[in-house]
Amino acid sequence: HCPLIKNIIKTNIYLYGFRFQSEQFVLIKQKCPLQHQAHPCLYRLEQFSRLNHLFDGAVSHRRVGHKKHQFEYKYKSVIVEDVFDFNLEKFKSIKSKILSFGNNYSDMSGKVIDSMKSFIKDKSIEANQCKVNLLRTPNIGFIKSFNPVCFWFLETQEGCKFFVAEVKNTFHEDQIYIIENNGDTISENIWLEVEKNMYVSPFAEKSGFYKFNLSRNPFKIKINQFNKEKKAEIVTNIRGAIIKMTGINKLIFYFGLTLSSLLVLVRIHIQAFFLWIKKFKIFPHGDSGYAD
Numbered sequence: 001h002c003p004l005i006k007n008i009i010k011t012n013i014y015l016y017g018f019r020f021q022s023e024q025f026v027l028i029k030q031k032c033p034l035q036h037q038a039h040p041c042l043y044r045l046e047q048f049s050r051l052n053h054l055f056d057g058a059v060s061h062r063r064v065g066h067k068k069h070q071f072e073y074k075y076k077s078v079i080v081e082d083v084f085d086f087n088l089e090k091f092k093s094i095k096s097k098i099l100s101f102g103n104n105y106s107d108m109s110g111k112v113i114d115s116m117k118s119f120i121k122d123k124s125i126e127a128n129q130c131k132v133n134l135l136r137t138p139n140i141g142f143i144k145s146f147n148p149v150c151f152w153f154l155e156t157q158e159g160c161k162f163f164v165a166e167v168k169n170t171f172h173e174d175q176i177y178i179i180e181n182n183g184d185t186i187s188e189n190i191w192l193e194v195e196k197n198m199y200v201s202p203f204a205e206k207s208g209f210y211k212f213n214l215s216r217n218p219f220k221i222k223i224n225q226f227n228k229e230k231k232a233e234i235v236t237n238i239r240g241a242i243i244k245m246t247g248i249n250k251l252i253f254y255f256g257l258t259l260s261s262l263l264v265l266v267r268i269h270i271q272a273f274f275l276w277i278k279k280f281k282i283f284p285h286g287d288s289g290y291a292d
Contacts, residue, residue, distance in 0.1 A: 053079040054253055055135060057219070057240015061271075064232050067278055071271060076257045079242055080105070080134040084113055086120075086127035098254055099138040106136065108174050112152050112164050115178055119154070119162050123183040131155045137261055140254065145261040148200075148268070151221065159185040160214065165223075169200050170268065173289040179212045188215040196225065199289035202272060203280045204233060206291040 055077040062070035083105060084091050091104045091113075104110065113132070120127050136150035147168060154162040162180040175198040181190065196208040205227060213222040219242060225234040245253055276282075 053081065053242050053244055054250075054257075055079055055219075055240055056243055056253070057238065060237045062235045063280075064235055067280055069271075069275060069278060069280070071267075073263075073267060074256075074260065075238065075240065076253065076260045077135055077137045078257070080136065080138075082131045083134050084132040086117075086130065096138075099140060101136070101138050105134060106147075106150060106166055107168075108166050108176050111176055112166060115164065115176070116152075116154050116162060119180060123161075125156065125161070125183075129156055130161075137257070137264075140258045140261060143258060143261060146264050148264065159187075159216070161185060163214065165210075165212070167198065167200060169198065169289055170265070171199070171285060171289050173198060175290070177210060177212075179214075186214050188213065191224075197291040199283075199285055199291075202282050202285070203275045205283050206289065208233070 055075075057075050057077075058072055059075040060070070060072040078099065080094065080101075082092065091109065094101065106112075116130075116132065117127075119125075120130060131154075133153045133155055134150065135153070137145040137147050139145050147166075149168070150166050152164040152166065153160050161183065162178070163186065165177040165179065167175050167177065177194045177196075179186070179192045179194060181187075181192060186192070191211045191213050193209055193211045196210050197206065199206045204225065207228050209226040209228075209230060211224040211226070213224075214220075215222075218239065220237060220239040223236040223238075224232060225236070227233055
């Protein structure tokens with residue numbers, strides 16, 4: 001008999017710049033006037049819908065100095081939608097028999113959300129108009145996935161206002177890089193620069209700069225890496241399609257996702273071996289991977 005049950009409306013859901021029509025309770029954030037609490041039906045529907053979108057693409061990596069090296073691999077991952085509730089101040093859980101994440105999705109998730117809260121406050125954005133979406137490879141069954149980088153997106157109906165690259169190196173050190181356009185929507189026509197301050201490879205210094213470019217349709221993230229003198233060193237592209245699968249196609253994708261996840265560290269060490277063979281300059285990790 002709750003009045004909210006009758007409040008099913010046609011809504012627009014924005015996901016990475018794509019718009020989907022949905023007739024669900026998922027976006028209703030009202031308090032139940034009878035129970036004085038969030039209606040449990042809303043959250044069950046919301047949890048059920050947030051793992052429907054998968055990412056099927058490729059990652060390419062190219063050295064641009066006087067010594068050349070490049071590679072490209074297929075990259076499969078998962079889009080997790082609306083992972084944080086700004087009203088309840090907590091992460092939302094997911095329901096999947098196959099996929100899972102650690103506590104609150106990642107080791108740096110608390111810092112990521114804190115940075116988003118500060119941004120929302122500084123730019124006078126309504127928190128209940130925002131969604132936090134995550135591009136990250138989950139754990140598959142008992143296999144714990146290693147994510148060299150994952151991306152957090154703060155979305156409004158205008159588009160992405162703010163995103164975070166969460167980077168982890170093979171020493172399991174973490175760093176977040178905040179990318180924003182002074183409160184404006186991040187468009188594909190601009191490059192945004194951040195300072196690099198963590199060790200990610202024996203063949204690059206800890207310090208330097210990154211420049212990020214985000215394209216929505218087709219989906220692509222470009223990352224250009226520069227040394228301390230702002231000389232270009234590495235060009236990385238992550239591109240692909242956000243897709244929805246069901247049934248046997250979804251199970252086949254999960255098999256590919258598992259294989260891709262298992263090969264991440266293997267591929268990192270294979271490419272490091274090739275760079276060593278080509279006699280690229282080696283920069284030691286030292287006692288800490290963080291720049292002074």
